[in-house]
Amino acid sequence: MKLNIALLAGDGIGPEVINEAVKVSDAIAKKFNHEITWTAALTGACAIDAVGVPYPDETHEICMAADAVLFGAIGHPKYDNDPTATVRPEQGLLLMRKKLGLFANVRPTFTFPSLIDNSPLKRERIEGTDLVFLRELTGGIYFGEKGRRDGGETAFDNCVYTRAEVQRLAKKGFELAMTRSKKLCCVDKANVLETSRLWRETVQVMEKDYPEVTVSYEFVDAVAMRLVQWPNSYDVLITENLFGDILTDEASVISGSMGLMPSASVGEHTSLYEPIHGSYPQATGLNIANPLATVLSAAMMFEDAFGLTEEAAAIRAVVNKSLEQGIVTEDLVVKGATAYKTSDVGDWLVANL
């Protein structure tokens, strides 16, 4: 199979972790007789530095022409202290989501038996946790009209959703639930927000098309609690953009394996795979960043974008093996053991595939 993949390494540790994911992907391709063409493109702070905008048109064209996009991380501290600056790496991210139509952000949270004690939660709370958030990614308050009135004294942000947007996301949620434990939780704030009432009533109507799926409706504040109390009581959760931003990040830390969590953003034109961790500027260039989340994002890509299940399974298996054998970067190393470098972990994965 020919795989045409756009490669957006981004900022900070992005290029280093992407590098290892490319190594592993190439090794998998060789083993299974695929041919990958990688096309690199700029995004984030490095794109601002090079061409003045965080998501250049050329990058967009490369993404549109590709079968899938593999993404590192973006963000640079020089933009952090002034979130009001007009040109910022994050704007590139939002523009990219919108222009590529990446409406569904798929964020799994699961545990690795060997890492469970890294969790801030007690073992009995976190054991067996295996949930997936589907976060709506191109609508809501992120993209509604926003601005100032009264000479700057009043600010506003509009949150807007159409029924079609809700249906599109919820459909993915029902379908995902059907492949898992057939439990779907719709997270909203229907006791306060009109957009949430639209979400809830839309999902309620769709329920009858999926009679096997048990749907629960929970308020976002209640979910923020239960995620910490009983994370393993959830399976598939669907929610709007801003709630998803907050809850997926909350969920990511409970597993104790935040540095390993992959994600996908799927849409009309293409799909994008990225680790959920950030650009970790302090570690840039030190060859110490953990590449596993990016490697696991590549596994998601093989499976979801190309239907290559065996290839994905092979990647996941070797990642598990590396964890079991302690071939890990310093963030995961047990006291007294030696930490491997980013590139050493990648080499080990390739050698042990």
Added chain:
Amino acid sequence: MKLNIALLAGDGIGPEVINEAVKVSDAIAKKFNHEITWTAALTGACAIDAVGVPYPDETHEICMAADAVLFGAIGHPKYDNDPTATVRPEQGLLLMRKKLGLFANVRPTFTFPSLIDNSPLKRERIEGTDLVFLRELTGGIYFGEKGRRDGGETAFDNCVYTRAEVQRLAKKGFELAMTRSKKLCCVDKANVLETSRLWRETVQVMEKDYPEVTVSYEFVDAVAMRLVQWPNSYDVLITENLFGDILTDEASVISGSMGLMPSASVGEHTSLYEPIHGSYPQATGLNIANPLATVLSAAMMFEDAFGLTEEAAAIRAVVNKSLEQGIVTEDLVVKGATAYKTSDVGDWLVANL
């Protein structure tokens, strides 16, 4: 001192826990020579049942005439499955906040040494946690224009903040920080929302009036993570209405003492004190609900509404004593020990004041 207090017991276990708080308050008043006049009024589902609206005008007048309001909980399952119904208990809550001008919700999260092992978090993560959220309570997306367009196919909610609203809340935050560890965290989403940028720039300007306070600015998604990872790294946090709704609930479960957490909502005309737990319908009438959060809310009332610090300290001391001696309701009882009834706990507190 004459204390004129409106008493809104509300629904579910509300009347039972309020009853114990009244007992304890009366005992304290007697001991310290104060005279409390309680004026009961209806709110929530019981008000809908009695007069058709969840926050009757008469109740509002009673609250306005009082020096402070002591509140139980509202909500009834018969309204839970239809959040779109026009008359709902929660609407009473929002109306009450707005009409009483209760713009600042004060939500402490702290730990009780004897209860620390109830936390879903590991002991070393939660020990020493003592933080306070100040949540803006009468603005933002809760109260902005909301509705439908396109024949119901599009829904919208408007989030609006004025600089004056931000200043009013932030001022309380700075003042509170001055009485504590002088650390203030402004929680926003300034990388995406215009209202957040107004929050951030307003707080940045106010910083120079409080040179001793160290202010940090963090994004809401990052705070949702760090609250689980390192809750004791926070002290005072200020935030807007919806973020506050989500984060204060998240914070409430980390302590392991959710059933004990009091809160205050302070405003222009009066202030209101309530346990953060809900109306717990399943337990209604069983005399098993934990009254301590309401008793501790009464302590907050003595201290904050009336400046009666010694009285508040006496209540807190006896609550601590009851915990140490295991005079607790079934939610807190250690395996094998007997659970006390709601009213027994209240009686014990009165007897041991």
